[in-house]
Amino acid sequence: MRFLAALMLWLLTTVALASAVPAVWAQLHIVDEDGYAALAARAAGDPRLQDAMAGELTTQVLSLGADKGYSLNPQLVRTVADSYTRNSGFPGQFAQANRIAHRWMFTGAVPAGNSTDQWLIDVAPMLSDPSFDATLGTLDLAVPGTLTVPITVDSPDLRPGKLRPLATWGPWVSIATAVLTAVLALLTLAAARSRGRALTALGVSALLVGAAGWAGIEMGRRFVDAALNRTTGDIRTVAEVMVGTAEGSAHQWLNYSLIAGVALVLLGAVGAALGAGLRRTTGGPSSAPSPHSR
Incomplete structure (x- = not known):
C-alpha cells in the first residue's frame, strides 16, 4: 500500500x-512586462536584429524627411542607423520600445492613432537618440512622441488585450x-x-x-x-x-x-x-546470527 x-x-x-x-x-x-523587456534587450545584442532595426529606422527617417519635403541621403541615414544599433544604449531603448507591444497584447492599451488590429512597437525613442539628432539637427524633422511600426499585418485573430487573461492569472x-x-x-x-x-x-x-x-x-x-x-x-x-x-x-x-x-x-x-550499507552493518538480513539465537 x-x-x-x-x-x-x-x-x-x-x-x-x-x-x-x-x-x-x-x-x-513573457507575461511579465519587465521580463519581456529584458528578453528584448538580450535579443538586441544579435547582429541580425541590429541590421534589421537599422533598416527599419532608416525607412522611418526617410519617410519623416519626405513628409517635410526633404530628400535625405539614404546611405548617410543608414550609416547613422547602423552606428546607433551597435552602440551600448541600443538594447535598453529597444527593450523600452517593445513595452508598447507587450501592453497592446497583454493589457489592451492602444497607442494614439492605432485603429487597426496590428501589433506595434514604438520606434520614436530610438529616433530621438542623440546620434540621429546630430545628423538631422539642421533639418526640421521633429520626431513625434509616439511613432509606431507594425509587427504584424492586420488580422482578426489579433486584437488589443487578447492575452489579458494570462496577465491576470499567470502569476x-x-x-x-x-x-x-x-x-x-x-x-x-x-x-x-x-x-x-x-x-x-x-x-x-x-x-x-x-x-x-x-x-x-x-x-x-x-x-x-x-x-x-x-x-x-x-x-x-x-x-x-x-x-x-x-x-x-x-x-x-x-x-x-x-x-x-x-x-x-x-x-x-x-x-x-549508503542506506543499504547501513542496514547491513546494523543487523540486516545478511548479518551473522547472534550467539544467543540458539
Whole structure:
C-alpha cells in the first residue's frame, strides 16, 4: 500500500513539474512586462536584429524627411542607423520600445492613432537618440512622441488585450504550480520506504520534463513559423530573433531541469547505497546470527 501511495505521488509530482516549468518560465520572461523587456534587450545584442532595426529606422527617417519635403541621403541615414544599433544604449531603448507591444497584447492599451488590429512597437525613442539628432539637427524633422511600426499585418485573430487573461492569472498559476510541485515532492519522499530511491525517482521526473520540453519546442516550430508569416520585411527578422532568443531562454530552463535530474539521480543512488550499507552493518538480513539465537 505504501508503495502504491509513493508511486501515485511520484506521478502527480511529475505532472505538476511538467506544468510548473513552462508556467514559471512564461510568467518571468513573457507575461511579465519587465521580463519581456529584458528578453528584448538580450535579443538586441544579435547582429541580425541590429541590421534589421537599422533598416527599419532608416525607412522611418526617410519617410519623416519626405513628409517635410526633404530628400535625405539614404546611405548617410543608414550609416547613422547602423552606428546607433551597435552602440551600448541600443538594447535598453529597444527593450523600452517593445513595452508598447507587450501592453497592446497583454493589457489592451492602444497607442494614439492605432485603429487597426496590428501589433506595434514604438520606434520614436530610438529616433530621438542623440546620434540621429546630430545628423538631422539642421533639418526640421521633429520626431513625434509616439511613432509606431507594425509587427504584424492586420488580422482578426489579433486584437488589443487578447492575452489579458494570462496577465491576470499567470502569476497565480505559476506560483500555484511551483508550490504544488514542491509539496508533492516532499510527500513523495515521506511516503517512500527508501529516501534514496525516492530521490532517484524525482530525478527521473526532472529528466522526463526536460526531455519532453525539448521535444515540445521542436514540435511547436510549425506554429511559430505560421505566426512569423504574419510579419514582413525587416520586422520579420526582428521577430525571428526575438523568438529565437525566447527559445534559447526556454532551452536554458529545460537544461537546468536535466542537470537537476542528473544530480538527484546521482544523489539518490548514493543515498540508497549508503542506506543499504547501513542496514547491513546494523543487523540486516545478511548479518551473522547472534550467539544467543540458539
